[in-house]
Amino acid sequence: MLYEFDRGSTAPEATKNIQAVYGEEAVGSSTCYRWFSKFRSKDATLTDKPRSGRPVDFDDEALQGLLDADPHQTTRELAEQFNCHHSTVERHLHALGKVHKYGRSVPHQLSKDNLVQ
Secondary structure, three states, X not given: OHHHHHHOOOHHXXXXXXXXXXXXXXXXXXXXXXXXXXXXXXOOOOOOXXXXXOOOOOOHHHHHHHHHHOOOOOHXXXXXXXXXXXXXXXXXXXXXXXXEEOOEEEEOOOOHHHHHO
């Protein structure tokens, strides 16, 4: 969109040009209008601005340590220990590549030893 803006295109023209290359689902006209108004206000940064809200301060290493000590813990039990919601624990378990099977958290990807077993 910045390229189209620098070229002198209007928002509808930019939408049409982008959709011609990337398809109808690539960008909507309202998105182009919003970005063009941002560019017109002399703000050509393409990075996200800091957002308000609660910062993420979750210790994945501590989670891994608790799982190593007792892999049979549920996400709700882990959430109580971290004083957070169980869905937060689930997200971090997924990021660590763990899934809950057979009453314990196990690696999502099987190792060669697991495949042999």
